[in-house]
Amino acid sequence: KAGVTQTPRYLIKTRGQQVTLSCSPISGHRSVSWYQQTPGQGLQFLFEYFSETQRNKGNFPGRFSGRQFSNSRSEMNVSTLELGDSALYLCASSLQGQTYEQYFGPGTRLTVT
Amino acid sequence: GQQVMQIPQYQHVQEGEDFTTYCNSSTTLSNIQWYKQRPGGHPVFLIQLVKSGEVKKQKRLTFQFGEAKKNSSLHITATQTTDVGTYFCAAQETSGSRLTFGEGTQLTVNP
Numbered sequence: 001k002a003g004v005t006q007t008p009r010y011l012i013k014t015r016g017q018q019v020t021l022s023c024s025p026i027s028g029h030r031s032v033s034w035y036q037q038t039p040g041q042g043l044q045f046l047f048e049y050f051s052e053t054q055r056n057k058g059n060f061p062g063r064f065s066g067r068q069f070s071n072s073r074s075e076m077n078v079s080t081l082e083l084g085d086s087a088l089y090l091c092a093s094s095l096q097g098q099t100y101e102q103y104f105g106p107g108t109r110l111t112v113t
Numbered sequence: 114g115q116q117v118m119q120i121p122q123y124q125h126v127q128e129g130e131d132f133t134t135y136c137n138s139s140t141t142l143s144n145i146q147w148y149k150q151r152p153g154g155h156p157v158f159l160i161q162l163v164k165s166g167e168v169k170k171q172k173r174l175t176f177q178f179g180e181a182k183k184n185s186s187l188h189i190t191a192t193q194t195t196d197v198g199t200y201f202c203a204a205q206e207t208s209g210s211r212l213t214f215g216e217g218t219q220l221t222v223n224p
Contacts, residue, residue, distance in 0.1 A: 033212070035214075041216075042201075042214060042215070042216040042217055043156070043201065043203075043214040043217075044214075045211050045212065045213065045214070048211065055209075056210065056211040057211075058211065090155060090156070092156075097209060098205060098209075098210075098211060098212040099143070099144065099205060099208050099209065101146070101158045101161065102146070102148075102156070102158060102203075102212070103158070104148075104155040104156045104157070105155065106154075106155050107155055
C-alpha cells in the first residue's frame with residue numbers, strides 16, 4: 001500500500017498570503033488529522049476529519065481551516081500568514097479515527113518570510 | 114484542555130546504556146500511543162496501550178501503562194545508535210476524543 005502523501009513538500013510564503021496544503025491518506029483510511037510541529041511546541045493538533053466531517057478541533061485561530069473530500073483526501077488552508085506559522089505541517093491518516101494507529105506523511109515544511 | 118507531560122525533554126546516553134521516558138496525565142486516559150520520529154523524519158507508530166497495568170514488549174523496548182491509566186513509560190534496554198530520535202507519547206482521554214501528544218524526549222546515543 002502506498003503511504004500518506006503530502007504536497008507540496010516545501011513552501012515559502014510571505015506574510016499576509018494564504019496557503020493550501022494537501023494530504024492523500026492511505027487507501028481505505030477515512031480519518032485524516034493535521035498537526036503543526038515546531039521545535040518549541042512539539043506536535044500541536046489542528047483538526048481531524050472523518051468522512052468529510054470535522055470531528056475534533058485544536059486550539060488554533062480561525063485562520064486555520066480544513067476540509068475533506070469524498071475520496072478522503074484532505075486540504076488545510078492558512079489565511080493571512082504570520083511569521084509564527086512557519087512550521088512542519090504533518091497529516092496523519094487512520095482507519096477509523098485517532099483511537100487507532102496514526103500513519104504520518106512526510107510533512108510540508110512551510111516558511112513564512 | 115487535556116495536558117500530557119513528558120520527561121525528560123532530552124536524554125544523552127552511551128551506547129549500551131538503558132533509557133526511559135515517562136508520560137504523565139492529570140486525567141484518566143482511555144489509551145496511550147507511542148511514536149518515534151527519527152531526525153528529519155516523521156513520527157512512526159510504535160505501540161498502543163489500552164488496559165490498566167498493561168506491559169508490552171518489542172525486542173529491547175518495554176512499554177507500560179500505569180494502574181490508574183494516568184501515566185506510561187517507554188524503556189529501552191541496551192540502547193543502540195539506531196535508537197536515536199524523538200519519542201512521543203500520545204494520549205486520548207476518551208475513545209473518539211482528540212489525541213494529545215507529549216512534547217517528546219529526544220534521545221541521542223553516543224557510540
